[in-house]
Amino acid sequence: MRGVLRYRREDVVAIVDSTRAGETEEGLPVVSSVEDSLRFSPTTALVGVATQGGRFPPDWLWLLRDCVVAGLDVENGLHEFLTSDLSLVELAEQRGVELCDLRRPPRDLNVPTGANLDVDATVVLTVGSDCAIGKMTVALELDLEARRRGLRSAFVPTGQTGMAIAGWGIAVDAVVSDFVAGAAERLLLEAVERGGKDVVFVEGQGSLLHPAYSGVTLGLLHGSAPDLYVLCHQAGQEFVDDDPRFPIPPLGELIELHERISLAAKPARVACIALNTRFLGEQEARRAIANAEEETGLPADDPVRFGSSKLVEGLLKPGYRADLREERIT
Amino acid sequence: MRGVLRYRREDVVAIVDSTRAGETEEGLPVVSSVEDSLRFSPTTALVGVATQGGRFPPDWLWLLRDCVVAGLDVENGLHEFLTSDLSLVELAEQRGVELCDLRRPPRDLNVPTGANLDVDATVVLTVGSDCAIGKMTVALELDLEARRRGLRSAFVPTGQTGMAIAGWGIAVDAVVSDFVAGAAERLLLEAVERGGKDVVFVEGQGSLLHPAYSGVTLGLLHGSAPDLYVLCHQAGQEFVDDDPRFPIPPLGELIELHERISLAAKPARVACIALNTRFLGEQEARRAIANAEEETGLPADDPVRFGSSKLVEGLLKPGYRADLREERIT
Numbered sequence: 001m002r003g004v005l006r007y008r009r010e011d012v013v014a015i016v017d018s019t020r021a022g023e024t025e026e027g028l029p030v031v032s033s034v035e036d037s038l039r040f041s042p043t044t045a046l047v048g049v050a051t052q053g054g055r056f057p058p059d060w061l062w063l064l065r066d067c068v069v070a071g072l073d074v075e076n077g078l079h080e081f082l083t084s085d086l087s088l089v090e091l092a093e094q095r096g097v098e099l100c101d102l103r104r105p106p107r108d109l110n111v112p113t114g115a116n117l118d119v120d121a122t123v124v125l126t127v128g129s130d131c132a133i134g135k136m137t138v139a140l141e142l143d144l145e146a147r148r149r150g151l152r153s154a155f156v157p158t159g160q161t162g163m164a165i166a167g168w169g170i171a172v173d174a175v176v177s178d179f180v181a182g183a184a185e186r187l188l189l190e191a192v193e194r195g196g197k198d199v200v201f202v203e204g205q206g207s208l209l210h211p212a213y214s215g216v217t218l219g220l221l222h223g224s225a226p227d228l229y230v231l232c233h234q235a236g237q238e239f240v241d242d243d244p245r246f247p248i249p250p251l252g253e254l255i256e257l258h259e260r261i262s263l264a265a266k267p268a269r270v271a272c273i274a275l276n277t278r279f280l281g282e283q284e285a286r287r288a289i290a291n292a293e294e295e296t297g298l299p300a301d302d303p304v305r306f307g308s309s310k311l312v313e314g315l316l317k318p319g320y321r322a323d324l325r326e327e328r329i330t
Numbered sequence: 331m332r333g334v335l336r337y338r339r340e341d342v343v344a345i346v347d348s349t350r351a352g353e354t355e356e357g358l359p360v361v362s363s364v365e366d367s368l369r370f371s372p373t374t375a376l377v378g379v380a381t382q383g384g385r386f387p388p389d390w391l392w393l394l395r396d397c398v399v400a401g402l403d404v405e406n407g408l409h410e411f412l413t414s415d416l417s418l419v420e421l422a423e424q425r426g427v428e429l430c431d432l433r434r435p436p437r438d439l440n441v442p443t444g445a446n447l448d449v450d451a452t453v454v455l456t457v458g459s460d461c462a463i464g465k466m467t468v469a470l471e472l473d474l475e476a477r478r479r480g481l482r483s484a485f486v487p488t489g490q491t492g493m494a495i496a497g498w499g500i501a502v503d504a505v506v507s508d509f510v511a512g513a514a515e516r517l518l519l520e521a522v523e524r525g526g527k528d529v530v531f532v533e534g535q536g537s538l539l540h541p542a543y544s545g546v547t548l549g550l551l552h553g554s555a556p557d558l559y560v561l562c563h564q565a566g567q568e569f570v571d572d573d574p575r576f577p578i579p580p581l582g583e584l585i586e587l588h589e590r591i592s593l594a595a596k597p598a599r600v601a602c603i604a605l606n607t608r609f610l611g612e613q614e615a616r617r618a619i620a621n622a623e624e625e626t627g628l629p630a631d632d633p634v635r636f637g638s639s640k641l642v643e644g645l646l647k648p649g650y651r652a653d654l655r656e657e658r659i660t
Contacts, residue, residue, distance in 0.1 A: 177503050
């Protein structure tokens with residue numbers, strides 16, 4: 001949950017990690033136990049681990065009990081729910097604390113109604129060549145920049161970290177698969193209600209290329225019915241999940257794949273490239289960005305490192321959305 | 331659940347449908363109520379309705395109670411579970427009958443392990459231009475024909491009707507979306523265990539083109555890791571869900587889309603076309619099949635109407651799988 005540290009830094013008082021106790025991160029103390037954290041007066045424990053398959057490591061059961069006993073509310077983003085552990089629920093009731101499972105889906109989901117096709121705001125979805133390369137961060141940064149420019153913009157949280165940051169949303173990867181597109185539609189409509197009258201930035205999930213998560217990606221892609229994509233890629237990365245059996249194709253092919261699989265009723269185009277250059281020096285980073293622009297003919301930048309101006313201008317240049325509308329009609 | 335009538339005809343004694351009482355279907359009596367059906371000595375009531383979103387129509391609550399009171403086990407394929415209705419569960423316990431929710435997923439699902447990439451059997455997945463055009467039926471027919479020819483073949487049920495027919499499986503559209511590919515992998519491995527040592531025919535779901543269900547389709551496609559696709563299309567159908575906003579592209583484009591989005595680690599090709607010609611006269615049907623062959627350069631047929639020989643021969647011609655393997659290595 002590095003995103004929470006970045007975007008809700010002011011709400012975090014300490015990090016519990018017994019392997020790094022005594023260090024600091026982002027100016028925050030790292031402590032060895034829940035008990036040690038109490039001198040910083042926390043009110044909520046956020047489960048910061050992400051496991052493959054989303055189950056708790058066995059020793060976490062004790063950690064969670066410690067949190068509840070200490071009187072902390074607990075927020076959890078794993079697929080395994082706190083509220084399914086009846087003894088933990090009972091303990092939480094005794095201690096008067098709340099257990100919040102971010103990934104627990106709403107009960108009344110369904111398939112999309114088609115309202116996603118009739119949204120007036122420009123819908124921007126971040127897509128990418130792999131998981132965990134910054135699709136959420138890019139959506140958050142672009143939303144911030146759009147609002148700085150006076151646009152009525154909203155961020156659409158579709159995963160547990162985005163939800164912990166924004167305080168609302170649905171973790172679409174935890175929804176019954178038949179209802180992923182319906183959940184995405186619901187989020188889109190809610191984002192417009194919440195202020196995204198001009199533009200909404202939908203947090204993308206997974207990758208069309210990813211052998212485990214591609215279904216989530218495509219359901220979200222069709223359900224959020226974007227006008228524009230931001231294609232996210234980690235500069236220099238050659239393989240999905242670093243697995244040589246899954247080479248990442250050139251950016252041009254990725255662009256064409258996403259445009260081609262977009263809804264026939266609302267064709268979307270890739271408007272710009274967000275490069276994650278965290279593993280490169282500054283000069284190399286600038287060169288990678290220039291190469292991506294040359295390769296694709298689209299604006300490219302690393303919004304975390306160099307700011308979001310170029311990408312937002314690329315996305316929202318006057319007439320872009322109008323052009324799209326025209327294409328759709330003809 | 332027309333598929334159950336077709337493939338388990340000998341296990342069905344009557345159909346309850348108050349709007350058609352007195353008629354017969356496939357030689358079976360249609361009766362107006364559960365009570366009326368009892369003279370045919372049923373043991374199980376199968377919920378035969380499929381609703382958008384998978385909820386029970388309100389008046390079904392009474393029908394289900396009638397079944398339980400009459401001492402019938404109930405099998406249900408909707409997203410709404412019988413076992414979530416505590417009063418029905420209590421009633422079932424009193425009457426000593428079983429409530430079976432076909433779509434309730436196993437508890438211990440996870441993401442794929444990669445074992446799907448190492449299956450020796452040839453994996454065939456039925457894909458299509460829309461929902462409800464016969465992907466399950468084609469997989470069942472091809473499996474039957476393969477077994478008739480002495481191949482060790484198995485059918486892989488991925489939806490509630492396929493499960494009701496085959497007696498095992500997972501309804502992948504009811505699985506948490508992160509685990510669809512993992513569920514598909516598990517089904518594949520189980521099918522090999524169950525006898526599909528030479529070939530398995532995986533029941534496809536939805537369509538990559540469908541605005542509501544495409545996520546399920548892609549998760550299943552990547553998780554089942556096919557070698558070959560059978561592309562299913564209803565002859566003459568122009569739009570997904572008959573919605574003019576979603577035109578179905580030409581077969582050639584559909585072939586290329588499926589081949590392109592297949593796993594980089596196990597590239598799959600479309601081997602043949604299954605045309606559903608139920609709305610055409612015989613001559614028109616034969617013409618549509620010939621046209622599809624000319625258009626695609628692949629064997630095409632309607633296996634329900636004209637038998638599965640041509641398609642099975644197209645799929646399993648000697649060396650086909652070996653060719654694929656070679657491609658993968660180079």
